[in-house]
Amino acid sequence: MFAVLGLETKDEAVYREMLESPALGIEEIAARLTTSPDRVRACLDKLFELQLIQESFEAPGRFLAVEPAVGIQQILARQHDELIERQRQIADSHTSFIRMLSGTGAHSSRGSGIERLEGMDAVQRRLRELSHDAAREVLTFMPGGPQSVAALQAARLNDGHALGRGVTIRTIGLDGVRDDAATLDYARWLTEQRGEFRTAASLPPRMVLVDGASALIPIDPGNTRRGALCLSDPALLAPLLALFDQIWAGSTPLDTEHHHTLSDRERALLACIAQGHTDESAAKQLHVSPRTTRRMMASIMDQLGARSRFEAGLKAARLGWL
Structure with missing residues (x-):
């Protein structure tokens, strides 16, 4: 699973250490994994880029592991996009x-x-x-x-x-x-x-x-x-x-059970459109550009095989997306 997400064995090991022992510092993680602190820092850079770790609000400069269910879901949503x-x-x-x-x-x-x-x-x-x-x-x-x-x-x-x-x-x-x-x-x-x-x-x-x-x-x-x-x-x-x-x-x-998949941002966009927002106002709500909003909406319509936003709304409601 982690390899599919772009993580190497050492990256995964650092992530697991941070999950199990949040108080460990870079030197301590390096000692546990019998590797160098620089190698641990490189792993942290990759984990941060993938949003599997985040900086602590209480202790700036220290990083905490994001729960796997949340972090992996975010990565899969980005890969889907x-x-x-x-x-x-x-x-x-x-x-x-x-x-x-x-x-x-x-x-x-x-x-x-x-x-x-x-x-x-x-x-x-x-x-x-x-x-x-x-x-x-x-x-x-x-x-x-x-x-x-x-x-x-x-x-x-x-x-x-x-x-x-x-x-x-x-x-x-x-x-x-x-x-x-x-x-x-x-x-x-x-x-x-x-x-x-x-x-x-x-x-x-x-x-x-x-x-x-x-x-x-x-x-x-x-x-x-x-x-x-x-x-x-x-x-x-x-x-x-x-x-x-x-x-x-x-x-x-065709014989594979298929589930339409939406990222969190796409679901949020559908909700905005259902409330009557334009591309521009929906973009402000989602903190993205209008161009990104239009691209996301086109992707949703493609997935639904819809020829118009109205038809997309009807199909999305029938599938329980709204």
């Missing part, structure tokens, strides 16, 4: 990549490795073609929370044909789809057919990768109905494959 931020950075980078391709691929063709497909009809035709031709695997990002009935029907049809030929299908949706009956029904159907479905707190824009040889990504991530780019250039596909593998490794399998 960092993970969500990292996923958001990945999604933003992917969005920028798509926009760059959209700008350079306006007059492209299949021969160039970038083909522009205008409108949903053209996209659906190409999806059917790719599904029919798939020989090995189909990898999909399914962002946007609960899916439409039409989209789920098309996915079942295309996936059914591919699965029947022994093609591997791996799909990642948002955590919020676990609360949507129709999307969850599709996900369970997929796993029953020997496909795989996982969920993540946040995702890049929609993407379909087929056999590592073709990929469909939206022309405009903010309006997927405009159409898609069909990529076949290996140099463009390699980072998309690496991106999928990275997010897949950190996602949650």
Whole structure:
């Protein structure tokens, strides 16, 4: 457990000594652990940075160990925030990549490795073609929370044909789809057919990768109905494959009991928003910047698969977050 938090064996030993004997000084801890005072000071620096120790109010210059239940909970909450931020950075980078391709691929063709497909009809035709031709695997990002009935029907049809030929299908949706009956029904159907479905707190824009040889990504991530780019250039596909593998490794399998997790700050933000605070006034209440408040709210909406703050409030209330 302590190794996961970034602590080495000596750090853990110093922390345990401080828990068991709060009155010990640096020299005494060093003697007990048969190490140097400088090594103990280095451990204290790390423990202080992780907020596992704090300075005494009664005796300035002396440090006290924070109770493990409190300290570890704070660390896990920070790590959760960092993970969500990292996923958001990945999604933003992917969005920028798509926009760059959209700008350079306006007059492209299949021969160039970038083909522009205008409108949903053209996209659906190409999806059917790719599904029919798939020989090995189909990898999909399914962002946007609960899916439409039409989209789920098309996915079942295309996936059914591919699965029947022994093609591997791996799909990642948002955590919020676990609360949507129709999307969850599709996900369970997929796993029953020997496909795989996982969920993540946040995702890049929609993407379909087929056999590592073709990929469909939206022309405009903010309006997927405009159409898609069909990529076949290996140099463009390699980072998309690496991106999928990275997010897949950190996602949650469908058959794993999933619990939405909120940090203390996110819960406090939800409470402020429920009381009618704006981003700016909530930021003042939480002693953070408005930008941080907006980022936290976006993370909460991603976890819930909510398209608006109102919808997020309803789902949060149903889950007992408020």
